[in-house]
Amino acid sequence: MTVNKLPIPVVVNGAAGKMGREVIEAVAAADDMTLYGAIDRNPEVFGLDAGELIGGEALQVTITNEMEPLLAAASQEKEPGVMVDFTHPSSVYTNVRAAIAYGIRPVVGTTGLSPKQLQDLAEFADKASTGCLVIPNFSIGMVLLQQAAVQASQYFEHVEIIELHHNQKADAPSGTALKTAELLAEMGKTYNPPSVEEKEHLQGARGSLAEENIRIHSIRLPGLIAHQEVIFGAEGQVYTLRHDTSDRKCYMPGVLLSIRKVLQLQTLIYGLEKIL
Numbered sequence: 001m002t003v004n005k006l007p008i009p010v011v012v013n014g015a016a017g018k019m020g021r022e023v024i025e026a027v028a029a030a031d032d033m034t035l036y037g038a039i040d041r042n043p044e045v046f047g048l049d050a051g052e053l054i055g056g057e058a059l060q061v062t063i064t065n066e067m068e069p070l071l072a073a074a075s076q077e078k079e080p081g082v083m084v085d086f087t088h089p090s091s092v093y094t095n096v097r098a099a100i101a102y103g104i105r106p107v108v109g110t111t112g113l114s115p116k117q118l119q120d121l122a123e124f125a126d127k128a129s130t131g132c133l134v135i136p137n138f139s140i141g142m143v144l145l146q147q148a149a150v151q152a153s154q155y156f157e158h159v160e161i162i163e164l165h166h167n168q169k170a171d172a173p174s175g176t177a178l179k180t181a182e183l184l185a186e187m188g189k190t191y192n193p194p195s196v197e198e199k200e201h202l203q204g205a206r207g208s209l210a211e212e213n214i215r216i217h218s219i220r221l222p223g224l225i226a227h228q229e230v231i232f233g234a235e236g237q238v239y240t241l242r243h244d245t246s247d248r249k250c251y252m253p254g255v256l257l258s259i260r261k262v263l264q265l266q267t268l269i270y271g272l273e274k275i276l
């Protein structure tokens with residue numbers, strides 16, 4: 001006899017945002033998930049149905065800004081719940097701590113967590129034996145770009161990163177660019193040996209300096225969504241890796257995969273590449 005599993009209850013935090021709306025649609029369409037709750041801080045959407053918010057059929061889920069009571073209710077469900085967070089760098093740490101405290105597994109897309117905050121959350125998740133996924137970029141194309149960059153780093157000593165985003169983005173550099181620099185830094189070498197003594201006549205002209213001397217340049221313009229270049233240089237050649245996002249739907253397969261995977265974890269994992 002086949003026992004039908006109950007759908008995974010999913011809470012979306014940042015429900016009215018650009019990513020939150022996409023997640024509501026993707027979760028509602030997934031056979032093995034159910035939209036359990038929708039949180040946002042924008043008073044204009046309080047009391048609206050999450051399905052109607054995205055222009056679809058009512059999902060019988062009312063948008064609220066009361067995170068803790070919602071997490072408490074989700075913690076009483078038979079099936080373990082998941083909270084997907086696409087909010088803001090200023091709130092993500094508190095949101096994730098609260099979810100773990102209630103035994104709700106966080107899938108975190110929000111960027112801007114400091115290394116110290118990430119470390120704290122990893123310790124908190126460990127102590128609670130609760131899975132947590134922190135994913136700076138949910139698109140498969142970006143994981144492939146990062147893998148190609150790591151491979152190229154074995155042969156190039158010079159590399160810089162340019163990330164380009166819409167001008168509503170709160171944090172810089174992007175979480176993706178930081179993660180890319182970290183992956184390159186893990187190769188155990190310092191990049192960009194100096195060839196001349198440099199002087200910046202305008203502060204910031206050479207971008208920000210990440211680990212192992214990797215420079216990241218951040219561009220913010222209306223018209224952009226999310227784009228990144230990793231540029232390697234050597235005598236007589238330039239090797240450019242580039243990823244472009246043209247629709248936020250590209251993140252949804254990674255988000256749905258993460259919702260399923262986080263239930264199998266007892267610890268915090270940082271990066272989509274670790275669960276593919």
Ligand SMILES: NC(=O)C1=CN([C@@H]2O[C@H](COP(=O)(O)OP(=O)(O)OC[C@H]3O[C@@H](n4cnc5c(N)ncnc54)[C@H](OP(=O)(O)O)[C@@H]3O)[C@@H](O)[C@H]2O)C=CC1
Binds near residue numbers: 016018039109
């Ligand atoms: N990991 C990935 O693949 C991706 C990550 N991101 C990241 O996700 C985050 C959100 O991006 P995006 O959807 O574009 O941003 P938006 O500003 O469009 O959406 C954020 C939503 O969260 C709401 N919000 C802000 N603070 C809180 C809070 N404390 N509690 C509940 N809701 C809150 C905002 O309300 P209000 O409008 O009132 O501020 C808004 O509705 C960013 O950090 C971004 O970098 C984005 C794309 C992909």
Ligand SMILES: O=C(O)C1=N[C@H](C(=O)O)C[C@H](O)C1
Binds near residue numbers: 173
């Ligand atoms: O704010 C965005 O839009 C994005 N943020 C993430 C980041 O900071 O890397 C992921 C993607 O670049 C889109």
